Amino acid sequence: MANPFRLLDEDPSGARRGELKLERGLVPTPAFMPVGTAGAVKALTPDQVAANGPAILLGNTYHLLLQPGHQLIQKLGGLHAFMGWQKPILTDSGGFQVFSLPKHELSEEGVTFRSEQEGQPTLLTPEKSVEIQEALGADIAMAFDECLPFPCPEPVAAKSIERTYRWEKRCLEARKKADQRMFGIVQGSVYEKLRRRSAEQIVGLRFDGYAIGGVSVGEGQDWMKEVVAWTTPALPKDHARYLMGVGLPEDILEAVERGIDLFDCVIPTRYGRGGTLFTSRGRIRIRHRRYRRDKYPIDLSCDCYSCTRFSRAYVHHLFEANEILSQVLASIHNLRFYERLMQQIREAVSAGRFSALKTELLATLKHAPEAR
Amino acid sequence: MANPFRLLDEDPSGARRGELKLERGLVPTPAFMPVGTAGAVKALTPDQVAANGPAILLGNTYHLLLQPGHQLIQKLGGLHAFMGWQKPILTDSGGFQVFSLPKHELSEEGVTFRSEQEGQPTLLTPEKSVEIQEALGADIAMAFDECLPFPCPEPVAAKSIERTYRWEKRCLEARKKADQRMFGIVQGSVYEKLRRRSAEQIVGLRFDGYAIGGVSVGEGQDWMKEVVAWTTPALPKDHARYLMGVGLPEDILEAVERGIDLFDCVIPTRYGRGGTLFTSRGRIRIRHRRYRRDKYPIDLSCDCYSCTRFSRAYVHHLFEANEILSQVLASIHNLRFYERLMQQIREAVSAGRFSALKTELLATLKHAPEAR
Numbered sequence: 136m137a138n139p140f141r142l143l144d145e146d147p148s149g150a151r152r153g154e155l156k157l158e159r160g161l162v163p164t165p166a167f168m169p170v171g172t173a174g175a176v177k178a179l180t181p182d183q184v185a186a187n188g189p190a191i192l193l194g195n196t197y198h199l200l201l202q203p204g205h206q207l208i209q210k211l212g213g214l215h216a217f218m219g220w221q222k223p224i225l226t227d228s229g230g231f232q233v234f235s236l237p238k239h240e241l242s243e244e245g246v247t248f249r250s251e252q253e254g255q256p257t258l259l260t261p262e263k264s265v266e267i268q269e270a271l272g273a274d275i276a277m278a279f280d281e282c283l284p285f286p287c288p289e290p291v292a293a294k295s296i297e298r299t300y301r302w303e304k305r306c307l308e309a310r311k312k313a314d315q316r317m318f319g320i321v322q323g324s325v326y327e328k329l330r331r332r333s334a335e336q337i338v339g340l341r342f343d344g345y346a347i348g349g350v351s352v353g354e355g356q357d358w359m360k361e362v363v364a365w366t367t368p369a370l371p372k373d374h375a376r377y378l379m380g381v382g383l384p385e386d387i388l389e390a391v392e393r394g395i396d397l398f399d400c401v402i403p404t405r406y407g408r409g410g411t412l413f414t415s416r417g418r419i420r421i422r423h424r425r426y427r428r429d430k431y432p433i434d435l436s437c438d439c440y441s442c443t444r445f446s447r448a449y450v451h452h453l454f455e456a457n458e459i460l461s462q463v464l465a466s467i468h469n470l471r472f473y474e475r476l477m478q479q480i481r482e483a484v485s486a487g488r489f490s491a492l493k494t495e496l497l498a499t500l501k502h503a504p505e506a507r
Numbered sequence: 508m509a510n511p512f513r514l515l516d517e518d519p520s521g522a523r524r525g526e527l528k529l530e531r532g533l534v535p536t537p538a539f540m541p542v543g544t545a546g547a548v549k550a551l552t553p554d555q556v557a558a559n560g561p562a563i564l565l566g567n568t569y570h571l572l573l574q575p576g577h578q579l580i581q582k583l584g585g586l587h588a589f590m591g592w593q594k595p596i597l598t599d600s601g602g603f604q605v606f607s608l609p610k611h612e613l614s615e616e617g618v619t620f621r622s623e624q625e626g627q628p629t630l631l632t633p634e635k636s637v638e639i640q641e642a643l644g645a646d647i648a649m650a651f652d653e654c655l656p657f658p659c660p661e662p663v664a665a666k667s668i669e670r671t672y673r674w675e676k677r678c679l680e681a682r683k684k685a686d687q688r689m690f691g692i693v694q695g696s697v698y699e700k701l702r703r704r705s706a707e708q709i710v711g712l713r714f715d716g717y718a719i720g721g722v723s724v725g726e727g728q729d730w731m732k733e734v735v736a737w738t739t740p741a742l743p744k745d746h747a748r749y750l751m752g753v754g755l756p757e758d759i760l761e762a763v764e765r766g767i768d769l770f771d772c773v774i775p776t777r778y779g780r781g782g783t784l785f786t787s788r789g790r791i792r793i794r795h796r797r798y799r800r801d802k803y804p805i806d807l808s809c810d811c812y813s814c815t816r817f818s819r820a821y822v823h824h825l826f827e828a829n830e831i832l833s834q835v836l837a838s839i840h841n842l843r844f845y846e847r848l849m850q851q852i853r854e855a856v857s858a859g860r861f862s863a864l865k866t867e868l869l870a871t872l873k874h875a876p877e878a879r
Contacts, residue, residue: 174824178831180812203799203824211802211820219816427575430583440552444591448583452546452575459550459831 139316139343140164140375140396144485148493150391152484155191155344155375157223157274158314159215162190164375164396165480167387167473168225169404173198174208174218176470177404178462181219186440187467188474191223191274193399196267197232200257201250205270213272225399226273228264228306228320231348231380234282241281243298261305269312277346278303278337280320285354292324296333304340316343318377324349325358327365334369344375344397351380351400360389367394384413384476384500388493391480403473407465410454413472417502421465425505426451439471440464511688511715512536512747512768516857520865522763524856527563527716527747529595529646530686531587534562536747536768537852539759539845540597541776545570546580546590548842549776550834553591558812559839560846563595563646565771568639569604572629573622577642585644597771598645600636600678600692603720603752606654613653615670633677641684649718650675650709652692657726664696668705676712688715690749696721697730699737706741716747716769723752723772732761739766756785756848756872760865763852775845779837782826785844789874793837797877798823811843812836 144152155162169176169184172195176184184192194214199205208217214224230246233239239248245260261279268276280299283292299322310317319342323329337345347366350359363378370376377397378390387398403413410422414434419426421433429447437443441450441464453461476496483492516524527534541548541556543564548556556564566586571577580589587593602618605611611620617632633651640648652671655664671694682689691714695701709717719738722731735750742748749769750762759770775785782794786806791798793805801819813822813836825833848868855864 173828173830174821175828175830175832178835180832180835181816182812198828202828203820207800207820210800211818217818217821217824219821428579428582440554444553446583446589448575448579449546449589449591452589456545456547456570456574458545458547459834460547460552462831463550463552463835 136313136316136343138374140373142373146484146487146489148392148490149394150480150484150489151394151396152481153375153396155223155397157191157316159274160190160222162223163481165387165391165477165484166190166397167477168193168397168399169470169473170195170399170401171218171220171224172401173202174214176466178408178459178466179470183440183463183467184220184470185222187471188478189470191225192220194224194226194271194273195232196226196229196264196271199271200229200267205267209270209272215272223274224271225275225318226268226271226277227379228277228279229259229267230264230279231282233259234284243301245279261302262309265306265309265311269310269315273315275316275318275344278306278317278319278342280322280348282352283322283324283349285324285349285352285358287324289324289326289329292322292326292329296322296329296336299333300336300340303337307340307342318342318344318346318375320346320348320379321366321370322349325354325362327361330362330365331369334366338369338371342374344377345370346377346379346397347395348379350378351382356386356389359386360393363390363393363395384473385497387476388480388496391484392489392493403469404466407469408462410461410465412465413469415499417499417504419504421447421450422454423505433468434472437468437471437475439468441468510746512745514745518856518859518861520764520862521766522852522856522861523766523768524853525747525768527595527769529563529688531646532562532594534595535853537759537763537849537856538562538769539849540565540769540771541842541845542567542771542773543590543592543596544773545574546586548838550780550831550838551842555812555835555839556592556842557594559843560850561842563597564592566596566598566643566645567604568598568601568636568643571643572601572639577639581642581644587644595646596643597647597690598640598643598649599751600649600651601631601639602636602651603654605631606656615673617651633674634681637678637681637689641682641687645687647688647690647716650678650689650691650714652694652720654724655694655696655721657696657721657724657730659696661696661698661701664694664698664701668694668701668708671705672708672712675709679712679714690714690716690718690747692718692720692751693738693742694721697726697734699733702734702737703741706738710741710743714746716749717742718749718751718769719767720751722750723754728758728761731758732765735762735765735767756845757869759848760852760868763856764861764865775841776838779841780834782833782837784837785841787871789871789876791876793819793822794826795877805840806844809840809843809847811840813840
């Protein structure tokens with residue numbers, strides 16, 4: 136299958152604009168993928184998600200494997216039909232979640248884990264991960280890699296990237312569906328040599344796109360920037376680059392500048408449910424009493440459903456009253472904030488002024504108006 | 508202000524069809540009012556509520572008084588603007604909730620209570636209740652009455668209806684807003700003589716509509732039917748009749764047959780959040796394992812968002828995965844079921860075949876398909 140990515144613009148800063156052409160829709164990049172963990176973006180209907188504009192969602196293989204099971208979803212017409220989302224979906228390999236479980240056992244074959252729900256041990260292998268992602272019907276599947284914790288000693292990481300290489304090779308060999316794209320994942324912890332070596336290996340396998348894994352595991356923004364800066368030069372320019380599990384708007388800006396095209400993260404929805412809202416004037420904690428009587432929308436410059444219909448005072452009230460609607464309105468707003476951020480980024484790259492946008496946005500993003 | 512109600516049709520059974528003409532919209536009756544307790548119908552945006560078709564909502568004075576406070580809502584433009592609902596709203600008097608509190612003290616002046624949130628004792632009087640409901644900007648306010656528990660000895664109930672009469676008279680005298688309707692409430696527990704006496708007293712005060720209170724307090728459907736049958740003949744035919752806090756679809760059918768025009772209840776949304784869904788073939792508990800692989804919609808004959816977009820298997824999965832969206836989709840469906848029930852009732856009354864509809868619906872309503 137042809138490379139789905141097309142590079143459209145390059146900014147002097149290193150940022151790129153492009154598009155991923157998939158059967159279910161075009162994804163303009165840089166793009167942010169909202170996370171639909173268990174077949175739903177938490178608290179939202181697919182129409183509420185779609186109204187915010189994202190062109191692609193991420194689904195979690197691990198969660199869907201456990202509940203309701205990939206075979207059932209396949210029988211019901213695949214993940215798109217099941218959850219009522221007709222645009223593209225990327226699924227992860229399940230590895231990240233399995234490696235995060237306190238009880239998992241690693242072998243060359245794969246990872247054995249016991250889920251919280253079921254007592255039965257389950258073996259997740261490269262072949263099994265591919266089978267699940269094909270059953271789900273993802274537009275883009277992710278290769279199954281070994282996810283290392285942070286920190287990780289260099290010799291362990293060095294050994295691990297070799298296994299990741301063998302596993303990802305097995306993923307390519309296990310593919311049965313011709314219409315599903317697969318992205319490879321580069322590992323190597325925080326070691327430049329290993330990141331470059333892993334990138335070389337994975338690129339040699341010829342995937343439809345490349346991801347940087349093993350970030351967003353507690354290493355912090357400084358390491359993340361380094362890892363991206365080492366890795367992207369080793370990735371083919373004409374393929375999509377995906378930084379997994381990232382992140383805050385400031386992390387996205389840093390990564391875009393280093394040549395990343397795709398992102399996913401639970402932050403907008405998770406922060407939203409907790410009452411932290413992103414605005415053009417900084418992050419606000421809507422439960423703060425200063426918003427009790429505030430008649431203005433969450434963000435005056437936002438065009439989302441929540442901002443065009445309700446006041447901060449109302450959203451504050453809903454949180455205070457523990458109304459479920461608080462989580463709905465906050466999630467809608469934060470997802471719209473992220474989508475608008477990506478739009479701004481794409482426009483700035485086209486205009487060759489990404490650095491100016493980045494400087495401008497970083498100056499406000501970290502503000503906490505309640506602290507002033 | 509003119510009587511907002513117009514009687515349009517009478518069915519041989521005793522059921523009536525009519526309309527309430529309010530400044531913010533026409534309410535075809537019999538009508539069911541979804542409950543927006545704390546300034547929101549639980550889990551739903553006002554647009555999701557509106558898409559189900561209800562012409563009027565109920566708001567709770569007690570909850571809004573405590574949080575965020577009626578003065579704040581007034582300052583922010585009233586309850587309609589605050590919660591983003593532009594059609595009519597009826598508010599209760601706050602009495603029902605206050606009398607349900609374990610700690611409340613009754614005097615001729617009113618009821619003193621301590622809320623769970625605040626330690627401060629608050630005095631709720633007829634005058635205060637009217638003031639709050641005017642500040643909220645309800646289209647219809649309810650008079651402040653004494654709500655009796657069930658069971659209640661006859662001498663206590665007899666004394667109580669006299670106080671209710673004096674309190675409701677004070678409500679009329681306390682009114683300051685000319686554009687707000689007020690409905691009186693008939694009490695009298697389960698005593699025919701007292702119900703008739705109370706109806707006579709309250710009708711004598713000349714309200715814009717009349718409600719039957721003190722039902723849905725654990726007395727059961729048999730008493731409820733009796734109470735309604737005693738009271739409606741004592742109410743003026745040309746005014747709206749509202750049975751407060753009722754109820755299940757089968758209760759609504761019984762009450763419509765006895766001449767009731769208006770209903771409110773938390774059942775559709777509360778049952779929905781718990782996974783009990785109303786369908787044209789009976790109530791279903793969507794968490795039951797028989798729905799795990801069920802590709803059909805919740806109700807094949809329903810036109811709601813949930814039924815036109817998702818399978819029972821998906822809704823079952825969302826409940827199993829504790830996804831907030833489960834509560835959203837279930838609430839949408841149940842509210843739509845209630846609205847369609849009221850539509851069917853109105854059409855049947857117009858066609859003079861309400862009894863046939865009632866017989867037909869009662870045969871299916873109590874089914875629990877899982878038990879078959």
